[in-house]
Amino acid sequence: MQLASPPAPPAGPDSAADRPDLALGQPQGWRERLAAWRDRRMADPAFRTWVLRTPLLRRVAQRRARQTFDLVAGFVYSQVLRACMELELFERLAGGPVQPAALARAVGLDEAALDRLLAAGVALKLLRWRAGGRIALGPLGAPLVGHTAIAALVEHHHALYADLADPVGLLRGPAGRPATSRQWPYTVHARPDSLAAEQVATYSGIMSASQPLIAQLVLDAYPVQRHRLMMDVGGGEGAFLRAVARQAPGLRLRLFDLPAVADRARQRFAEHGLAGRAEAVGGSFLSDSLPGGADLISLVRVVHDHDDATVRHLLRAAHAALPPGGTLLIAEPMSETPGAEAMGDAYFGLYLLAMGQGRPRSPATLRALLAEAGFVQIRQLATHLPLQTGLMVARVPGHEAAA
Ligand SMILES: CC(C)=CCC/C(C)=C/CC/C(C)=C/C=C/C(C)=C/C=C/C=C(C)/C=C/C=C(C)/C=C/C=C(C)/C=C/CC(C)(C)O
Numbered sequence: 001m002q003l004a005s006p007p008a009p010p011a012g013p014d015s016a017a018d019r020p021d022l023a024l025g026q027p028q029g030w031r032e033r034l035a036a037w038r039d040r041r042m043a044d045p046a047f048r049t050w051v052l053r054t055p056l057l058r059r060v061a062q063r064r065a066r067q068t069f070d071l072v073a074g075f076v077y078s079q080v081l082r083a084c085m086e087l088e089l090f091e092r093l094a095g096g097p098v099q100p101a102a103l104a105r106a107v108g109l110d111e112a113a114l115d116r117l118l119a120a121g122v123a124l125k126l127l128r129w130r131a132g133g134r135i136a137l138g139p140l141g142a143p144l145v146g147h148t149a150i151a152a153l154v155e156h157h158h159a160l161y162a163d164l165a166d167p168v169g170l171l172r173g174p175a176g177r178p179a180t181s182r183q184w185p186y187t188v189h190a191r192p193d194s195l196a197a198e199q200v201a202t203y204s205g206i207m208s209a210s211q212p213l214i215a216q217l218v219l220d221a222y223p224v225q226r227h228r229l230m231m232d233v234g235g236g237e238g239a240f241l242r243a244v245a246r247q248a249p250g251l252r253l254r255l256f257d258l259p260a261v262a263d264r265a266r267q268r269f270a271e272h273g274l275a276g277r278a279e280a281v282g283g284s285f286l287s288d289s290l291p292g293g294a295d296l297i298s299l300v301r302v303v304h305d306h307d308d309a310t311v312r313h314l315l316r317a318a319h320a321a322l323p324p325g326g327t328l329l330i331a332e333p334m335s336e337t338p339g340a341e342a343m344g345d346a347y348f349g350l351y352l353l354a355m356g357q358g359r360p361r362s363p364a365t366l367r368a369l370l371a372e373a374g375f376v377q378i379r380q381l382a383t384h385l386p387l388q389t390g391l392m393v394a395r396v397p398g399h400e401a402a403a
């Protein structure tokens, strides 16, 4: 089989790669020069066409083309998922395959419109066709049945979607407050401890609803039961501590959060029969000292919400509130998470930008901040599902006085 040779590199200004007016960089060393040559070839339409016609290379090109198309069209896929969730299709299919006509009547769509959504859902593996033209759950849709955590997160994305309609505008610094930042009022309020109940209700609800994505993963990775008193700082309505209470019956629990949030947590503890074991303390770690007495402090999805100066203050406060030998546990999406890079640096990077403060941090960055605050024995814990959460533990130097 005679393989056509690759086309000669393009010359002249018409090649997209040859825009000297835009080119800013220069390769340094042979590795970068080789990479620059490769990149220029990939920017050449004739070369891409040649690769797609070359059997040994075609599969690579097709995979890259699909990956690129998914980047281009990903926002459409997200909205297909949102439509399926808004119409509760997964729950309606949980009992087995359904005729599209019956589903159309149930969701109030005309059949042609529903057919368009069903075809998209099948293409995205959320749904699948069954014999007789019936529609059923697909491999990605089945785990979403009754998944209130993901449903809550998908529903709350309307603000982020609006903010990312103009991503460069967001990056340049939006004229007004991004819609996402309004969902998290403690990021824009000078005295977050003065936030009223109605101002904290929505975000606290989203966090509680999404806590199941995190809690068991943390508890599988770290034995909280080895401690006496655990204080969850920024603990929200206490969903994480309620999971801890089930896992470690002997552990005393304390939650620290803004007063209006602590009130919600106190009510939830009472509702779950934990009033005698779990206390909720209202305050702000920006202005108040953290209560002492805990030998384990957790920060679950808190550190990434804040810029470095606040993080340094918070870590020093945690260090001061722990006894010698006390432990700090940080659980949150982290940058540079192997296998979940897009989650850490693309999703949370832009999410926290739209939130107006905070950033995803790599374990190495967190390690440096923890060491700066005086923590030692800093280590990252492996989680079986890197999606969404990295875990780090650190200790206050010294040994705890004998109990
Ligand atoms: C024969 C059988 C039964 C199976 C064989 C095949 C097989 C093994 C199938 C596996 C099925 C299975 C177990 C699937 C599991 C699927 C899972 C676990 C899916 C999980 C998806 C998680 C998602 C999509 C998480 C999304 C999280 C998001 C978007 C989080 C957003 C968080 C935000 C906005 C936080 C905000 C807080 C702030 C402000 C940043 O601090």
Ligand SMILES: C[S@@+](CC[C@H](N)C(=O)[O-])C[C@H]1O[C@@H](n2cnc3c(N)ncnc32)[C@H](O)[C@@H]1O
Residues within 6 Å of the ligand: 186, 192, 207, 208, 211, 233, 234, 235, 236, 237, 239, 240, 256, 257, 258, 261, 283, 284, 285, 286, 299, 300, 301, 302, 305
């Ligand atoms: C993203 S939520 C995480 C909640 C919970 N840890 C979870 O993972 O579900 C961040 C939490 O930090 C709390 N928070 C924000 N600023 C605070 C402050 N200055 N002092 C105390 N808590 C604060 C918020 O009220 C909220 O409950």
